[in-house]
Amino acid sequence: MQGAVLYGPRDVRFEKRETPKIIQPTDAVLRIAATCVCGSDLWPYRGLQPIDGPTPMGHEYCGFVEEVGNAVKLVKPGQFVIGSFATSDNTCPNCLYGYHSSCIHREFMLRAQAPFLRVPLADGTLVPTPAGTPSHDLIPSLLTASDVLGTGWFAAEAANVKQGGTVVVVGDGAVGLLGVLSARQRGAGRIIAMSRKDARQKLARDFGATDIVTERGEAGTALIKEITKGIGADSVLECVGTQESMMQAIQSARPGGFVSYVGVPHDVTLDGAQLFFSHVHLHGGPAPVRRYLPKLIELILNGNIEPGKVFDLVLPLDQVAEGYRAMDERRAIKALLLPQTV
Ligand SMILES: [Zn+2]
Numbered sequence: 263m264q265g266a267v268l269y270g271p272r273d274v275r276f277e278k279r280e281t282p283k284i285i286q287p288t289d290a291v292l293r294i295a296a297t298c299v300c301g302s303d304l305w306p307y308r309g310l311q312p313i314d315g316p317t318p319m320g321h322e323y324c325g326f327v328e329e330v331g332n333a334v335k336l337v338k339p340g341q342f343v344i345g346s347f348a349t350s351d352n353t354c355p356n357c358l359y360g361y362h363s364s365c366i367h368r369e370f371m372l373r374a375q376a377p378f379l380r381v382p383l384a385d386g387t388l389v390p391t392p393a394g395t396p397s398h399d400l401i402p403s404l405l406t407a408s409d410v411l412g413t414g415w416f417a418a419e420a421a422n423v424k425q426g427g428t429v430v431v432v433g434d435g436a437v438g439l440l441g442v443l444s445a446r447q448r449g450a451g452r453i454i455a456m457s458r459k460d461a462r463q464k465l466a467r468d469f470g471a472t473d474i475v476t477e478r479g480e481a482g483t484a485l486i487k488e489i490t491k492g493i494g495a496d497s498v499l500e501c502v503g504t505q506e507s508m509m510q511a512i513q514s515a516r517p518g519g520f521v522s523y524v525g526v527p528h529d530v531t532l533d534g535a536q537l538f539f540s541h542v543h544l545h546g547g548p549a550p551v552r553r554y555l556p557k558l559i560e561l562i563l564n565g566n567i568e569p570g571k572v573f574d575l576v577l578p579l580d581q582v583a584e585g586y587r588a589m590d591e592r593r594a595i596k597a598l599l600l601p602q603t604v
Contacts, residue, residue: 265376271309282380287333290384295325320375321347343388346551352386362552377601389555402570412551414440420522420545421497425449433501434462436596446470517541573598
């Protein structure tokens with residue numbers, strides 16, 4: 263088979279890779295229905311995160327179970343399944359507390375930008391769609407549950423978004439936009455999206471944003487203070503991972519407010535005294551997507567949410583390099599990749 267491999271900065275190739283097979287008895291092999299490029303893939307793509315030689319890429323996936331190892335009990339060949347970017351056994355203490363992305367047997371998925379994928383700990387990681395194969399038009403939305411929606415959902419939960427509360431979302435990438443959707447689902451009263459791009463502002467409004475702030479830094483904070491009667495927001499979702507966005511988030515929250523952070527931090531350092539006097543709650547990390555999968559799948563299948571709208575570029579998988587380029591240049595919010603095998 264052929265799949266995406268990152269060789270170095272801005273050098274993604276679609277080339278021959280070994281077709282995955284069962285290695286551990288707890289593995290499954292999937293035939294991928296859809297995969298995509300993640301904002302976090304752009305860090306190594308831009309050379310901002312070192313790679314150790316040519317690296318197979320991709321960690322968002324859904325598709326059909328092709329084969330399972332002989333210890334797999336719950337997942338069956340032919341099922342349509344969605345899994346998280348982090349594998350989990352769904353039985354260890356961290357999983358039972360709901361922190362599946364800190365499972366003691368966790369592995370971070372790679373290699374999903376390919377027609378076939380091996381998934382370790384299949385029974386704990388994969389969730390089948392109820393009532394069989396979903397209709398084709400729901401596949402993009404189901405794919406978002408694998409990471410970007412699950413991460414936005416965690417961001418809203420970790421920021422304690424409540425009925426009627428005021429929410430700020432820092433970052434207008436796909437995670438930020440789905441953070442808006444998640445805040446709306448939790449009943450937020452006012453959702454302020456920080457975005458400078460028309461297409462993203464429009465989608466933010468579609469997903470439930472009530473206000474758009476285009477300013478950043480001190481000007482952005484000042485405007486948010488103005489909107490929140492000088493106090494700051496109850497909940498702030500940080501969905502970027504830079505020093506600037508983290509400070510924007512902390513400064514936008516009211517004393518006693520909650521800041522979640524789900525953008526993978528790159529060179530972020532917090533000043534202890536500043537944090538001390540901010541009086542905010544902080545909670546973030548890699549989203550425990552597995553915990554939310556059954557609920558998110560249900561919301562999508564019932565037509566309550568349509569998170570697949572974040573895909574504004576659809577490409578055959580062999581054009582994966584263009585997907586990276588378009589997202590790097592911010593021409594696309596998120597690129598959906600479709601293998602030719604489906
Ligand atoms: Zn676990």
